[in-house]
Amino acid sequence: MSRTPDIDRAASRAAELRAVLAEHNYNYHVLDAPTIPDAEYDALLRELSAIEAEHPDLVTSDSPTQRVGAAGTTDFSPVRHEVPMLSLNNAFDDVEKTDDRERFAEIADFVRRIETKLGIENPEFSVEPKLDGLAISLRYEGGIFVRGATRGDGVTGEDVTANLRTIKVIPLTLRGKDWPAVLEVRGEVYMPRAAFEAYNEKARETGEKTLANPRNGAAGSLRQRDPGATAKRPLAFYAYAVYLPDDLDATIAPRHSEALARLRDWGFPVSPEVDTAQGFDGLVAYYRRIGARRDALPYDIDGVVYKLDRYDGQKVMGFVSRAPRWAVAHKYPAQEQTTQIVGIDVNIGRTGAATPLARVQPVQVAGVVVSNVTLHNADQIARLDARVGDYVIVRRAGDVIPEIVRVVVERRPEGTVEWRMPTECPVCGSALVRVEGMAVWRCSGGLACGAQRKEAIFHFASRRAMDIEGLGDRLIEDLVDLDYVKTIADVYKLDVDDWVEMKRRADERDGTVPETVKQGKVATKWAENLVASIDKSRATTLERFLYALGIRDVGESTAKALARWFGGFDAIANAPLEELKQVPDVGPVVAGRIVEFFAEPHNRDVIDALRAAGVVWAEHEPQRTVQGHLAGKTVVLTGTLEQMSRDEAKDKLEALGAKVSGSVSKKTSFVVAGPGAGSKLEKATELGIEVWDEAKLIAYLDEVGQG
Numbered sequence: 160m161s162r163t164p165d166i167d168r169a170a171s172r173a174a175e176l177r178a179v180l181a182e183h184n185y186n187y188h189v190l191d192a193p194t195i196p197d198a199e200y201d202a203l204l205r206e207l208s209a210i211e212a213e214h215p216d217l218v219t220s221d222s223p224t225q226r227v228g229a230a231g232t233t234d235f236s237p238v239r240h241e242v243p244m245l246s247l248n249n250a251f252d253d254v255e256k257t258d259d260r261e262r263f264a265e266i267a268d269f270v271r272r273i274e275t276k277l278g279i280e281n282p283e284f285s286v287e288p289k290l291d292g293l294a295i296s297l298r299y300e301g302g303i304f305v306r307g308a309t310r311g312d313g314v315t316g317e318d319v320t321a322n323l324r325t326i327k328v329i330p331l332t333l334r335g336k337d338w339p340a341v342l343e344v345r346g347e348v349y350m351p352r353a354a355f356e357a358y359n360e361k362a363r364e365t366g367e368k369t370l371a372n373p374r375n376g377a378a379g380s381l382r383q384r385d386p387g388a389t390a391k392r393p394l395a396f397y398a399y400a401v402y403l404p405d406d407l408d409a410t411i412a413p414r415h416s417e418a419l420a421r422l423r424d425w426g427f428p429v430s431p432e433v434d435t436a437q438g439f440d441g442l443v444a445y446y447r448r449i450g451a452r453r454d455a456l457p458y459d460i461d462g463v464v465y466k467l468d469r470y471d472g473q474k475v476m477g478f479v480s481r482a483p484r485w486a487v488a489h490k491y492p493a494q495e496q497t498t499q500i501v502g503i504d505v506n507i508g509r510t511g512a513a514t515p516l517a518r519v520q521p522v523q524v525a526g527v528v529v530s531n532v533t534l535h536n537a538d539q540i541a542r543l544d545a546r547v548g549d550y551v552i553v554r555r556a557g558d559v560i561p562e563i564v565r566v567v568v569e570r571r572p573e574g575t576v577e578w579r580m581p582t583e584c585p586v587c588g589s590a591l592v593r594v595e596g597m598a599v600w601r602c603s604g605g606l607a608c609g610a611q612r613k614e615a616i617f618h619f620a621s622r623r624a625m626d627i628e629g630l631g632d633r634l635i636e637d638l639v640d641l642d643y644v645k646t647i648a649d650v651y652k653l654d655v656d657d658w659v660e661m662k663r664r665a666d667e668r669d670g671t672v673p674e675t676v677k678q679g680k681v682a683t684k685w686a687e688n689l690v691a692s693i694d695k696s697r698a699t700t701l702e703r704f705l706y707a708l709g710i711r712d713v714g715e716s717t718a719k720a721l722a723r724w725f726g727g728f729d730a731i732a733n734a735p736l737e738e739l740k741q742v743p744d745v746g747p748v749v750a751g752r753i754v755e756f757f758a759e760p761h762n763r764d765v766i767d768a769l770r771a772a773g774v775v776w777a778e779h780e781p782q783r784t785v786q787g788h789l790a791g792k793t794v795v796l797t798g799t800l801e802q803m804s805r806d807e808a809k810d811k812l813e814a815l816g817a818k819v820s821g822s823v824s825k826k827t828s829f830v831v832a833g834p835g836a837g838s839k840l841e842k843a844t845e846l847g848i849e850v851w852d853e854a855k856l857i858a859y860l861d862e863v864g865q866g
């Protein structure tokens with residue numbers, strides 16, 4: 160028979176696919192470092208299977224369709240599985256189709272084949288989540304865990320007993336008594352998603368290598384050479400099958416679902432999602448039920464597994480080359496996909512934090528179209544070395560926002576350049592500065608930055624700052640969204656008509672019926688009151704004004720200390736770093752923030768505008784002596800204070816240099832006692848230590864200007 164060009168083409172494509180798949184298999188199984196998402200690997204494998212199905216003479220014995228996986232590295236001693244650990248056939252949906260039997264045609268075929276061969280209808284299945292981890296086999300002799308192995312190539316795995324012992328949910332001795340003398344239990348070692356996220360969060364902070372996904376984390380952890388290292392990785396385990404030598408499964412139970420129940424009795428964790436279902440409709444219902452909960456499950460799953468429940472039926476169905484005919488894995492949309500970065504933007508948050516954001520070629524990930532992926536911070540981009548033009552693997556799992564897990568460096572186009580954080584805020588043009596010792600960058604244009612406007616105004620108006628009554632969250636949102644203010648200074652420019660008009664536009668936008676219409680007249684009272692309270696806020700104090708500016712880390716007490724020390728605003732705004740550092744309550748970090756804030760011309764502009772709008776405060780002579788008032792004194796607070804909280808009292812005393820202690824001793828300088836004071840007051844009296852009541856404390860604080 161002469162070969163047609165068609166067959167030649169198929170043969171060369173098959174050979175090409177085999178080579179590519181072999182490479183990916185090696186990366187995945189041996190190196191634990193896949194370079195393409197599973198979905199892509201699966202697609203290549205299916206393509207090869209399809210060619211081989213059409214041209215059976217092209218099947219080679221070394222084809223990846225003929226075997227389970229790859230052997231691991233040779234670091235661990237080999238274990239021959241008495242019963243081979245096989246793979247599962249995968250079924251994918253035809254998402255274009257709406258009819259269930261068409262959409263899930265592969266599942267319909269699977270059920271039909273069983274029905275035909277066994278001559279039954281609507282067979283019963285054990286239905287299970289398909290955890291995305293690492294398959295292992297655990298051997299128990301006389302109820303004792305004696306050996307654990309990875310799947311390896313299905314016939315020979317690796318002995319990872321020592322590492323498995325560190326996983327707390329794997330029983331070392333079995334519970335109950337009725338277990339067989341020799342038992343092999345199979346299941347999945349996995350890393351719960353929360354543990355995975357926590358691990359990566361920490362790795363990002365410390366600059367260590369992050370895990371690509373939980374499954375990689377589990378595989379890598381199990382093959383640590385030091386069991387102590389495995390123990391540190393938060394792994395878990397679910398059992399999903401039991402095997403006995405000599406085909407004795409049926410001696411445990413005639414059905415797989417019952418065998419799983421026995422495993423539970425013997426102390427193995429079995430997923431609570433495991434259930435039974437009948438026929439095609441039952442399978443599809445389970446697929447949908449688990450699919451709807453996929454994001455809420457504490458671990459990643461890539462599908463569900465259907466297993467013919469009766470063992471005798473399984474035996475009749477038998478196996479094809481690498482997988483049983485009585486089971487199938489029904490896959491969900493992939494949680495990882497490859498796409499390309501088309502741009503990297505910088506997003507400025509409400510607090511000024513700059514977060515790089517990759518715009519990617521839109522791609523479906525776990526059923527959702529992803530076109531933007533956060534890169535967390537500049538350090539992460541540097542570690543990933545993500546560049547515009549790069550192909551990247553995007554992962555979206557659970558309610559975690561999509562992220563880039565790695566760059567496919569092999570596919571990097573020519574001419575890409577390393578990405579750098581821009582020097583200017585894309586929103587306001589102020590300098591972007593790196594927070595010392597941290598991976599965070601921030602826009603220094605606090606007051607002038609549009610991205611930070613809402614937060615800045617909210618803080619500015621708050622009770623302890625400018626105290627603008629009636630200017631709440633909602634109004635501020637509308638002010639900014641409808642573009643009525645660019646900076647906090649603009650708040651002083653709005654008159655009653657502006658406010659009423661703004662509210663009308665907000666109502667229109669939201670489709671809400673305005674109060675004004677409901678009552679048949681224009682309600683302006685609220686706007687008049689608001690304008691009045693804005694007006695009233697013009698007369699303020701230096702410390703309130705300073706605090707209201709929202710300089711990072713300058714809280715009320717720091718603002719107070721600065722006001723006292725310098726006496727006037729310009730002195731603070733122009734103070735050199737060294738001088739700021741001398742102010743009580745101002746450390747080097749805060750001093751740096753203050754300098755940075757006033758160095759930003761945009762911020763100066765806003766302050767000028769505020770002054771021009773009539774914001775005023777009294778200034779006074781510098782008071783640089785306050786610090787020592789209670790220096791060297793130790794004060795004890797006891798009982799309840801009524802005018803202020805204990806924390807407040809403590810802050811104020813400490814601001815004056817006192818040490819606030821929890822117990823009375825001879826070293827105590829004085830005790831402040833409120834109602835309900837007990838043993839501490841007794842002890843103070845005993846030792847003859849001065850006791851103040853709250854009134855005296857308040858009078859004192861007022862006297863030294865800390866009231």
Ligand SMILES: NC(=O)c1ccc[n+]([C@@H]2O[C@H](COP(=O)([O-])OP(=O)(O)OC[C@H]3O[C@@H](n4cnc5c(N)ncnc54)[C@H](O)[C@@H]3O)[C@@H](O)[C@H]2O)c1
Binds near residue numbers: 188201291
């Ligand atoms: N990205 C790559 O480069 C690359 C390369 C090779 C393989 N892979 C991926 O690795 C996987 C390898 O396929 P495979 O041969 O292990 O088959 P599989 O992962 O599709 O299915 C078999 C495995 O499912 C797991 N499983 C989870 N829950 C189960 C349950 N309740 N009952 C039975 N088994 C359960 C077991 O670990 C079992 O070994 C595929 O997902 C493939 O995409 C990826």
Ligand SMILES: [Zn+2]
Binds near residue numbers: 507584603
């Ligand atoms: Zn900015």
